[in-house]
Amino acid sequence: MDLLKPNPANSCPLTPLTFLERAATVCGESTSIIYNTTAYTWSQTNRRCLQLASSITSLGINRGHVVSVVAPNIPAMYELHFAVPMTGAVLNTINTRLDARMISVLLRHSETKLVFVDKLFLPLLVQATTLFPMGTQPPTLVLITDDEVSSSTTVNFHHTYEDLVKKGNPDFTWVRPESEWDPMTLNYTSGTTSSPKGVVHSHRSIFIITLDSLIDWSVQKHPVYLWTLPMFHSNGWSFSWGMAAVGGTNICLRKFDVSLVCDLIGRYNVTYMCGAPVVLNMLSSSPNPKPLKNPVQFLTGGAPPPAAVLLRTESLGFVVSHGYGLTEAAGVVVSCAWKPNWNDLTALERATLKARQGVRTIGMTEVDVVDTHSGKRVKRDGLTLGEVVLKGGCVMLGYLKDPETTSQCVKSDGRLYTGDVGVIHSDGYLEIKDRLKDVIISGGENVCSVEVESVVYMNAAVVEAAVVARPDEFWGETPCAFVSVKGGVTNGRDDQEKVVEKEIVEFCRERLPHYMVPKTVVVMEELPKTSTGKIQKVMLREIAKSMGSISVNAM
């Protein structure tokens, strides 16, 4: 046995890029991408990506260079997930909801050499490059044109996307990673809790998360996948490469719009889609939502889905799976693995179980909840709070140019500390209670905002809810709920708002211990969201802070 060592036949670097060539062989004539009137087959997608990769190489892009993309979920965005790493370069998909200043910061931080920009975002990109300091070379821009977008440009482009595809060599020998640890992607985090951090993943990590996610979600061969999750959000949780692995059809769309989404589901017989809970909320709280003709698998994650929202969405025919993950782990690494006997429970009981984040996916080595300081695991009693830690092959290489923050997160005990607070139930299932930074400490008691929110969401009038700390002279902090309600409230109608506030406080009093009940309720038209659609608690905390202490005001 001792003589048996890894050999060249089994040490080839793992990379998800090999899925594409296989898809072209196995299902070359099947549809790979549909977007408006454009449709490609897998052999066309393979050829287009090779041609594009060869053209990108001819622009001087080499191993380790960063190539960025600012585009919505259109075919070019999908193809670049293969074409860029096929040149040896690192793919950086930039959030299209960021402003010019932030985009400029990210382009400089990543030392981006080339940017592919969708026509709609061209003015933003041009503005971002004008913010480069004098003497700094801005990246080369490549324009992605689209008949759906009518915006004229005065910028003189040397390259357009389709020209690069056309000019490229279909027999290009793509650049394989020298090691599976070679960097493949760079993603800046959403910036929910701090400034965005540049997460770098290797080919190995993306290979593992892609296969792991397909298995965990039981994705069958030849699915029809609707792109409702932005591909820029943690690489679309790896399903861009995943669809090539299973020969799926990617239905692309520029923008999430409930009626368009419902139309596409029916038109193409969509079988799978993903999105944050906010997407579930939009689908299920639109006026007169129509039940689906055929069930659609929906994977949600990125934020805690309230049981009430799960219940509403499932009643329309969506089969919701719930996963937990973070950019630093490349996608979904914990999921609420469903047990057949849970099907016998009531709809509300099922939704409550499904709102728990669950257990590690098979690709992960360890997921636990530990005391942040000692690193020791907490009791499995569903009550003892601790920090969620992870270990597995899809944990990031680290934050770009930030070894200090990397070592604060990937600690010397070999685990990634997520900054999320959770409990482990006696059946071994994890439940996230909050982010460390969002826990409210009221009169010495820890109040987990997610728990209060899940109760507020059960109120039939509520569309969105977020609970944050309001500073208080007596209690230290008190829970303050921000809500938006069905039909909204008429601007300036204080009496209407007062009724909503009173009703929500009463509703919570009947269902929560006194110290957890929001002492303040603020009704808003719509809650502010981060660029990935998460409710922006930082901003709500500022508003709560500016309201001052209730205890003093009341005196």
Ligand SMILES: Nc1ncnc2c1ncn2[C@@H]1O[C@H](COP(=O)(O)OP(=O)(O)OP(=O)(O)O)[C@@H](O)[C@H]1O
């Ligand atoms: N199913 C889920 N339930 C509860 N929270 C979730 C779930 N999935 C993800 N999250 C939250 O989202 C976080 C990961 O989000 P992401 O990687 O997009 O960046 P971010 O944490 O929002 O931004 P930043 O790190 O810049 O503050 C997790 O750490 C967790 O707090």
